[in-house]
Amino acid sequence: MTRVVKGFLIDADYETVEGKALIRLYLRDEQGNSFVTYDDSFSPYFYALPGDEPEKVRERILSSDEEGIIQNIAIEEKRFFGKPVTALRITVHHPQDVPRIRERIRHLEGVDAINEHDILFVRRYLIDRGIKPLTWLELEVEEEQGRLFVRGIEHIDGELPELKVAAVDIEVYNPKGAPRSKQDPIIMVSMVTSDGMEKVLTWKPVEGEAYVETLSNEKEMLLRFAQLVQEGDYDVIVGYNTDNFDFPYIKDRVKKLGISLPLGRLNAELEVSRRGALPEARIRGRAHVDLYPIVRRHVKLNSYVLESVVEELLGIKKEKIDGDKLFTYWDKGGENLAMLARYSLEDARVTLFLAEKFLPLYYELAVIVGQSLNDVARMTSGQLVEWLLMRFATPRGELIPNHPAGEEYAARASASYVGGYVREPKRGLVENIAVFDFRSLYPSIIVSHNIDPSTLIIGNCEENRAPGLDYCFSLDKEGFIPEILKGLIQRRAEIKQQMKQVDEDKRRMLSVAEKALKILANSFYGYMGYPRARWYRRECAESVAAFARMYIKQVMRIAEEDFKLEVVYGDTDSLFVVIPPEKRELAREFLRKVNASMPGMIELEFEGFYKRGLFVTKKRYALLSEEGKMVVKGLEFVRRDWAPIARETQREVLRILLEEANPEKAAKLVRDVIKRIRERRVTLEDITIYTQLTKRIKSYKSLEPHVVAAQKLKERGREVAPGMIIGYIITRGTKAISHRALPVEFAKLEDYDPDYYIDNQILPAIQRIFEAIGYTRDYLREGITQTSLSKWF
DNA sequence: GATAGCCGGGG
DNA sequence: GTGTACGGCTATC
Numbered sequence: 001m002t003r004v005v006k007g008f009l010i011d012a013d014y015e016t017v018e019g020k021a022l023i024r025l026y027l028r029d030e031q032g033n034s035f036v037t038y039d040d041s042f043s044p045y046f047y048a049l050p051g052d053e054p055e056k057v058r059e060r061i062l063s064s065d066e067e068g069i070i071q072n073i074a075i076e077e078k079r080f081f082g083k084p085v086t087a088l089r090i091t092v093h094h095p096q097d098v099p100r101i102r103e104r105i106r107h108l109e110g111v112d113a114i115n116e117h118d119i120l121f122v123r124r125y126l127i128d129r130g131i132k133p134l135t136w137l138e139l140e141v142e143e144e145q146g147r148l149f150v151r152g153i154e155h156i157d158g159e160l161p162e163l164k165v166a167a168v169d170i171e172v173y174n175p176k177g178a179p180r181s182k183q184d185p186i187i188m189v190s191m192v193t194s195d196g197m198e199k200v201l202t203w204k205p206v207e208g209e210a211y212v213e214t215l216s217n218e219k220e221m222l223l224r225f226a227q228l229v230q231e232g233d234y235d236v237i238v239g240y241n242t243d244n245f246d247f248p249y250i251k252d253r254v255k256k257l258g259i260s261l262p263l264g265r266l267n268a269e270l271e272v273s274r275r276g277a278l279p280e281a282r283i284r285g286r287a288h289v290d291l292y293p294i295v296r297r298h299v300k301l302n303s304y305v306l307e308s309v310v311e312e313l314l315g316i317k318k319e320k321i322d323g324d325k326l327f328t329y330w331d332k333g334g335e336n337l338a339m340l341a342r343y344s345l346e347d348a349r350v351t352l353f354l355a356e357k358f359l360p361l362y363y364e365l366a367v368i369v370g371q372s373l374n375d376v377a378r379m380t381s382g383q384l385v386e387w388l389l390m391r392f393a394t395p396r397g398e399l400i401p402n403h404p405a406g407e408e409y410a411a412r413a414s415a416s417y418v419g420g421y422v423r424e425p426k427r428g429l430v431e432n433i434a435v436f437d438f439r440s441l442y443p444s445i446i447v448s449h450n451i452d453p454s455t456l457i458i459g460n461c462e463e464n465r466a467p468g469l470d471y472c473f474s475l476d477k478e479g480f481i482p483e484i485l486k487g488l489i490q491r492r493a494e495i496k497q498q499m500k501q502v503d504e505d506k507r508r509m510l511s512v513a514e515k516a517l518k519i520l521a522n523s524f525y526g527y528m529g530y531p532r533a534r535w536y537r538r539e540c541a542e543s544v545a546a547f548a549r550m551y552i553k554q555v556m557r558i559a560e561e562d563f564k565l566e567v568v569y570g571d572t573d574s575l576f577v578v579i580p581p582e583k584r585e586l587a588r589e590f591l592r593k594v595n596a597s598m599p600g601m602i603e604l605e606f607e608g609f610y611k612r613g614l615f616v617t618k619k620r621y622a623l624l625s626e627e628g629k630m631v632v633k634g635l636e637f638v639r640r641d642w643a644p645i646a647r648e649t650q651r652e653v654l655r656i657l658l659e660e661a662n663p664e665k666a667a668k669l670v671r672d673v674i675k676r677i678r679e680r681r682v683t684l685e686d687i688t689i690y691t692q693l694t695k696r697i698k699s700y701k702s703l704e705p706h707v708v709a710a711q712k713l714k715e716r717g718r719e720v721a722p723g724m725i726i727g728y729i730i731t732r733g734t735k736a737i738s739h740r741a742l743p744v745e746f747a748k749l750e751d752y753d754p755d756y757y758i759d760n761q762i763l764p765a766i767q768r769i770f771e772a773i774g775y776t777r778d779y780l781r782e783g784i785t786q787t788s789l790s791k792w793f
Numbered sequence: 794g795a796t797a798g799c800c801g802g803g804g
Numbered sequence: 805g806t807g808t809a810c811g812g813c814t815a816t817c
Binding site: 295 | 803
Binding site for chain 1: 805807808809810811814815
């Protein structure tokens with residue numbers, strides 16, 4: 001007896017039953033209850049390419065299978081990079097059978113290659129069944145032994161339900177600096193959830209904090225945590241650096257305590273596995289999303305510590321408890337412990353805010369790419385493109401190419417080609433700048449010129465040829481990649497149209513979908529040039545860049561020759577021209593003329609007018625918008641191992657130049673700073689450089705300044721451990737700079753070396769800027785020599 | 794200027 | 805688990 005149920009797909013995995021893989025789909029129904037269905041109808045398979053004797057090779061493979069691993073071998077007509085091939089589809093009983101037999105088959109006589117032998121079983125299932133996570137499914141199910149077995153499955157339309165999200169953060173006892181999971185217990189677990197729960201679990205009494213629940217010990221605290229996760233039945237668990245820290249640490253403690261911690265649906269244990277150099281935590285049936293790599297992927301910041309991230313992205317100022325001192329809050333107890341609890345709760349709170357900001361984008365990506373939220377949250381843009389391509393390949397009969405291995409990869413990685421065209425900027429200050437850029441230039445080129453591995457013709461060609469290269473792209477048949485990319489671009493355009501006609505709420509949702517499509521579309525060019533890509537083709541990426549150079553140069557020529565506009569800069573898909581306020585209508589005319597000459601979907605757009613710009617070198621410039629906002633590219637000293645005084649001086653110099661166009665005033669500012677440094681009229685904080693000690697002092701090969709400073713801390717009896725941020729100044733002396741680093745704790749104002757701060761901090765930070773406006777380093781320095789001091793002060 | 798090696802977040 | 809990151813920066817030649 002079958003019946004039909006509706007479910008919203010959250011996650012999928014498989015279990016092994018009697019040697020066979022059984023797919024489990026974790027769903028949520030319309031009432032918000034989670035349930036699981038099982039699918040035993042899908043078997044693992046991969047392909048062997050048999051050259052011209054498929055029948056013979058098929059028999060050879062079957063007779064080599066003494067253990068009876070192979071279920072059957074079917075002969076299929078497929079396409080490989082658009083060309084017809086005969087392939088043997090080898091079906092086995094269990095996913096792990098594939099690695100057991102593939103090497104033997106690969107090396108059998110008559111087998112040219114094996115393909116699709118490394119595609120994870122659940123991902124393959126989602127692709128082959130044409131179903132997508134975070135969408136509604138209609139499932140025909142049959143109940144057997146209390147389990148719902150899937151007999152039919154179909155995608156249906158429906159709104160995204162409110163997913164239940166829990167943000168998690170732990171605090172750890174760390175008397176030796178870096179916590180050691182074998183000795184140091186977890187002292188707090190904080191949870192803040194989308195359904196309004198705010199809780200800090202701990203095992204010491206905390207006064208006056210109602211959200212704190214005190215358990216009898218670490219073990220009881222962890223078990224209570226699992227209980228809360230099960231009761232709330234969260235779809236998504238988020239954290240900050242939880243893949244790398246919180247969950248591996250919890251796992252270690254769970255092992256040490258000899259308990260089991262059922263965090264997943266179906267009471268699955270927390271699992272931690274390795275993913276390259278990094279660990280990855282899996283909570284089955286839910287999505288575990290670590291926001292740290294996601295923030296890194298989407299926002300360029302100088303630091304990704306949670307405090308600076310939430311300040312930058314959410315405008316929330318939040319105190320940081322010094323990691324080294326954390327354990328003392330626990331030891332002291334009382335108000336200190338209450339403070340720690342508040343801090344821990346706040347961490348979980350802001351993590352949930354970050355999730356609210358980023359999860360909608362990843363919900364969209366999961367649906368478009370068609371893989372689970374858990375997996376998509378860990379994919380780079382290249383992987384997103386690849387899984388999207390794989391989903392399209394299968395129903396089109398396209399064989400999925402292999403990842404490169406060994407020499408093939410090395411050859412790809414070392415191959416380079418010419419990228420975007422960057423016009424040498426007109427150095428110095430420039431007034432009245434209009435900026436134009438091409439809308440999605442690279443994706444447009446791929447579609448307009450049908451750039452695809454299957455359409456590529458090398459040498460002896462004329463039609464649709466990449467400028468300056470021996471590569472053409474056949475226009476007879478649309479390529480696989482342009483076809484998919486065109487679909488993305490068209491859907492994005494449709495969504496942008498829809499956005500004009502809907503209310504604010506709907507518009508916000510659509511704008512996230514639009515952004516997801518943009519991210520994917522813009523990743524195709526990089527994908528084709530990415531050495532690990534299955535559909536890698538250097539010639540394609542190279543050709544896209546060549547077409548782009550042609551178009552941007554063409555536009556610059558139109559600006560200069562037809563409109564007599566001065567082009568002061570341009571990079572890849574943008575150009576900066578001088579248009580005085582009284583001639584602004586030229587911008588529109590220029591756009592019209594340019595776009596009339598552009599083929600296909602390639603289109604130049606107006607980006608904005610700027611009052612003033614300062615151009616230093618290629619990719620290093622600053623603009624002042626009409627609203628008075630400073631836009632700085634490539635000049636910012638974003639690293640924390642610059643003294644604050646150097647960063648502040650640079651910023652102030654840029655401000656004076658852009659807002660007041662007064663180089664002399666800026667130069668005077670620099671000389672003032674230099675003078676203050678010489679006369680020691682600065683604070684220690686102004687000149688302190690901070691660098692993190694990331695490992696034990698002994699494991700450093702080269703003695704960097706912060707390592708030397710850490711050594712000195714240790715010599716004077718201070719506790720030094722990996723993870724500490726070392727603050728130091730550079731003192732006078734003749735030894736190498738590194739050896740003159742002194743921990744700021746021991747430093748007095750008379751210790752620092754003015755010449756170091758002037759020559760290695762202040763001047764490098766501003767030198768290039770001044771050179772661009774014709775000032776030499778010496779000119780700036782002159783003011784500080786004895787003879788010329790009187791000249792300036 | 795190339796290239797090998799290190800590093801991030803978390804406590 | 806049909807698996808093994810990555811991109812940016814620094815030191816050093």
